[in-house]
Amino acid sequence: MLGDKISADEAERMGLIWKTYPDDDLMAEAEKLARKMASGPTKGYALIKRAMNASLGNDLQTQLDVERDFQQIAHMTEDFSEGVLAFKEKRTARFKGK
Numbered sequence: 001m002l003g004d005k006i007s008a009d010e011a012e013r014m015g016l017i018w019k020t021y022p023d024d025d026l027m028a029e030a031e032k033l034a035r036k037m038a039s040g041p042t043k044g045y046a047l048i049k050r051a052m053n054a055s056l057g058n059d060l061q062t063q064l065d066v067e068r069d070f071q072q073i074a075h076m077t078e079d080f081s082e083g084v085l086a087f088k089e090k091r092t093a094r095f096k097g098k
Contacts, residue, residue, distance in 0.1 A: 041079040042097040 008020045021029045037045065047070040054066045074080055078098040086093035 039095065041077075041083060041093075041095045043077050043079055044074050047074055 006014070006016075008017065011017045012020045019029075051063075051066055051070050055063050058066065079093075079095045082095060083093045
């Protein structure tokens with residue numbers, strides 16, 4: 001609020017940012033994170049993003065309705081079924097974005 005400059009390490013310590021990396025490691029870490037997210041339930045990620053964006057203008061009840069509706073949509077995806085099956089089989093899920 002006051003505009004004081006802080007280092008990336010201090011911002012991480014304060015919980016303002018998630019993680020810091022040395023400059024030389026940044027691209028490798030970014031690519032690792034991108035691969036992890038790309039192999040995840042991308043339709044679910046999209047619904048989460050839509051719900052978060054909707055929350056900016058919603059009251060609590062409206063947002064709970066949005067989240068209920070999105071959970072119903074997510075429940076119908078192939079990725080949801082794969083996630084449940086993988087959990088039951090104690091294996092890594094193989095999401096397809098469907």
